[in-house]
Amino acid sequence: MSVRRGDLLGGRAAIAGIGATEFSKDSGRSELKLAVEAVHAALDDAGLTPADVDGLVTFTMDTSPEITVAQAAGIGELSFFSRVHYGGGAACATVQQAALAVATGIAEVVVCYRAFNERSGRRFGSGVQRREPSAEGAALGWQLPFGLLTPASWVAMIAQRYLHTYGLTPEAFGHVAVTDRRYAATNPAAYFHGRPITLADHAASRWIAEPLRLLDCCQETDGGQALVVTSVERARDLRRPPAVIVAAAQGAGRGQEAMTSFYRDGLTGLPESGVVARQLWRTSGLGPGDVDVAILYDHFTPFVLMQLEEFGFCGPGEAADFVAADALPLNTHGGQLGEAYLHGMNGIAEAVRQVRGTSVNQVPGAARTLVTAGTGVPTSGLLLGADGG
Numbered sequence: 001m002s003v004r005r006g007d008l009l010g011g012r013a014a015i016a017g018i019g020a021t022e023f024s025k026d027s028g029r030s031e032l033k034l035a036v037e038a039v040h041a042a043l044d045d046a047g048l049t050p051a052d053v054d055g056l057v058t059f060t061m062d063t064s065p066e067i068t069v070a071q072a073a074g075i076g077e078l079s080f081f082s083r084v085h086y087g088g089g090a091a092c093a094t095v096q097q098a099a100l101a102v103a104t105g106i107a108e109v110v111v112c113y114r115a116f117n118e119r120s121g122r123r124f125g126s127g128v129q130r131r132e133p134s135a136e137g138a139a140l141g142w143q144l145p146f147g148l149l150t151p152a153s154w155v156a157m158i159a160q161r162y163l164h165t166y167g168l169t170p171e172a173f174g175h176v177a178v179t180d181r182r183y184a185a186t187n188p189a190a191y192f193h194g195r196p197i198t199l200a201d202h203a204a205s206r207w208i209a210e211p212l213r214l215l216d217c218c219q220e221t222d223g224g225q226a227l228v229v230t231s232v233e234r235a236r237d238l239r240r241p242p243a244v245i246v247a248a249a250q251g252a253g254r255g256q257e258a259m260t261s262f263y264r265d266g267l268t269g270l271p272e273s274g275v276v277a278r279q280l281w282r283t284s285g286l287g288p289g290d291v292d293v294a295i296l297y298d299h300f301t302p303f304v305l306m307q308l309e310e311f312g313f314c315g316p317g318e319a320a321d322f323v324a325a326d327a328l329p330l331n332t333h334g335g336q337l338g339e340a341y342l343h344g345m346n347g348i349a350e351a352v353r354q355v356r357g358t359s360v361n362q363v364p365g366a367a368r369t370l371v372t373a374g375t376g377v378p379t380s381g382l383l384l385g386a387d388g389g
Contacts, residue, residue: 005282006247006279006282006283006284006285007247007279007282007283009096009099009100009103009245009247009248009283010245010246010247010248010283010284010383011232011244011245011246012099012102012103012231012232012245013098013099013102013103013229013230013231013232013244013245014229014230014231014232014235014242014243014244014245014387015095015227015228015229015235015242015243015245015348015352015384016046016048016228016229016230016234016235016238016240016242016243017042017043017044017045017046017047017048017226017227017228017238017239017240018042018045018225018226018227018228018348018349018352018353019037019038019039019040019041019042019043019044019045019225019226020038020041020189020223020224020225020226020342020346020349021034021037021038021041021115021223021224021225022189022223023189023190023191023221023222023223023339023340023342023346024119024191024221024222024223025119025120025191025220025221025222026119026120026222027117027120027222027223030117031062031063031064031115031116031117031224032063032064032068032069032072032115033072034115034116034117034222034223034224035058035062035064035069035072035073035113035114035115035224035226036069036072036073037224038113038115038223038224038225038226039069039073039075039111039113039226040073041226042111042113042226042227042228043111043226043228045228045239045240046228046230046235046238046239046240047238047239047240048109048228048238050073050074050075050076051074051075051076052108052109053070053073053075053076053078053109053110053111054076054077054078054079054080054107054108054109054110055078055079055080055081055082055098055101055102055106055107055108055109055110055111056069056070056075056078056080056081056082056110056111056112056113057080057081057082057083057084057094057095057097057098057110057111057112057113058083058084058094058112058113058114059083059084059085059087059090059094059114059343060083060084060085060086060090061087061116061343062083062113062114062115062116063116064113064115066078066081066083067081069113078107079106079107080101080106080107080110082094082097082101084097084380085378086258086374086377086378086379087258087343087374087377088297088299088343088344088373088374088377089272089373089374089375089377089378089379089380090343090373090374090380091114091297091343091344091345091347091348091371091373091374091380092248092249092344092348092371092372092373092379092380092381092382093248093250093373093380094112094114094227094345095112095227095229095245095248095348095382096245096248096249096250096380096382097110097112098110098111098112098227098229099229099245099248102229102230102231103231108230108231108234109228109229109230109234110228110229110230111226111227111228111229112226112227112229112345113224113225113226113227113345114224114225114226114342114343114345115223115224115225116222116223116224116343117222118220118221118222118341119219119220119221119222120222136258139257139258139260140260142260143260143262148260150209151259151299151300152208152209152212152217152300153209154259154260154376155209155212155259155299155300155302155303155376156208156209156210156211156212157262157267158262158267158268158302158376159173159211159212159300159302160210160211161267161268162267162268162302162305162306162317163211165268165317166268166316166317167317168317168320170203170211170212170213170216171199171202171203171320172305172320173202173211173212173213173216173301173302173305173320174199174202174203174215174216174301175199175320175323175324176216176298176301176304176305176323176330176337177197177202177215177216177301177337178196178197178198178199178202179323179326179330179331180298180330180331180334180335180337180338181195181196181197181215181334181337181338182196183331183332183333183334183335183338183361184196184333184334184335184337184338184339185334185338186360186361187333187334187338187339187360187361188360189333189339189340189360190333190334190338190339190340191219191221191338191339191340192334192337192338192339197215201215202215202216212300212301212302215337216300216301216302217299217300217337218298218299218300218335218336218337218341219336219337219340219341220341221340221341221342223340223342223346224342225342225345225346225348225349226345227345227348227349227352229245232244232387235387236387240356241355241356241357241386241387242387243351243352243355243356243369243384243385243386244384244385244386244387245382245383245384246283246284246286246368246383246384246385247279247280247283247284247286247382247383248280248380248381248382248383249275249276249279249280249283249380249381250276250378250379250380251272251273251274251275251276251279251378251379251380251381252272252275252378252379253270253271253272253274253275254271256271256272256377256378258376258377258378259376259377261376268306268316268317269306269309269310269316270303270306270307270310270375270376270379271310272375272376272377272378272379273306273307273310273311273372273375273379273381274310276372276379276380276381277310277311277312277381280370280381280382280383281312284383286368286383287312288311288312288313290368291313291328291368291369291370291383292329292354292363292365292366292367292368292369293328293329293330293332293351293354293363293366293368293369293370294308294311294313294328294329294330294331294369294370294372295330295331295332295333295335295347295348295350295351295369295370295371295372296308296330296331296335296347296370296372297336297344297347297372297373297374297375297379298331298335298336298337299336299341299374299375301337303375303376304319304323304330304331305319305320305323306319306375307372307375308322308323308328311370313327313328314327329361329363329366331347331350332350332354332359332361332362332363333346333347333349333350333353333359333360333361335347343374344371344372344373344374347371347372348371348382351369351370351371351382351384352384354366354369355367355368355369355384355385355386356386367385367386368383368384368385368386369383369384369385370382370383371383371384
């Protein structure tokens, strides 16, 4: 492990604005248009204008480059622009990159954004279709000939081992789906608003890749989400209470591959999440008992259970009971299973709302939120806190 001490980033930047488009299955407009709408909404939420922005961060998978978004959004000169790799694993790292730029004086106002037509356009759930030759793509050559062609099939391998090791049934995963959909049902922005499910509904949904059923898999969504990051001092003078970035971290584990790390010593955990967890706890001086709300990346339900265990909320194999007992408010926006799949960026927005006290499913007194990014890939995480909390 290369990092053995807390870092110095915590408390030096804050999220001051959040903004999103509607979440749909057919947006009817370009991904660039979605990005610009989300950026403008986030700036308006913060009480800033495009002229205030001097930095932009997005994902390597994004089709809307920083300079193009800047032009289309009316943003002028940029002193900082950056992209983060590994799909959904980039979500919290975009905020980390922005915070690093703000803390070091490279930029003053940085907007993180993600926008795609992931339902009406390219659907990630359709799996590998064409790949340019690359070292990353070559690793898939060990799985594709055997029929492991989609993210669901890659996760199913690990999920099956998890169930076998701990003597569980697929119902263990159903608790996550039921929890997410319960919160989505009371969230007007959620695609599944008004549509909760039961464990029986989960068990009756069709198989996708055993042991994963349809209701274990996140949605495919069109939409955009943006976040405004600036210094804590400046954020205090803006329109909304700041969500202070208490800690931010990235993590990749030994033997890491992108969704297919099948050659590790064990398959019942997510070592990349363990790397992130240790760094967040070190930097913040906090622990699992200090978290009021957890927004955990839920592209597939089994990985939510494993994240809870990696972060120390419960022991190995105990997370299903932990979720069933409602021991911690979890994915209060409905998650990617219930609200929308925006590569985790909408989860960060929910964490901000919880700190502000404005969530539709507000947890009373929520002062600290944990957010995680995509798992099974190199990943990232955030601890956000109320100003002075």
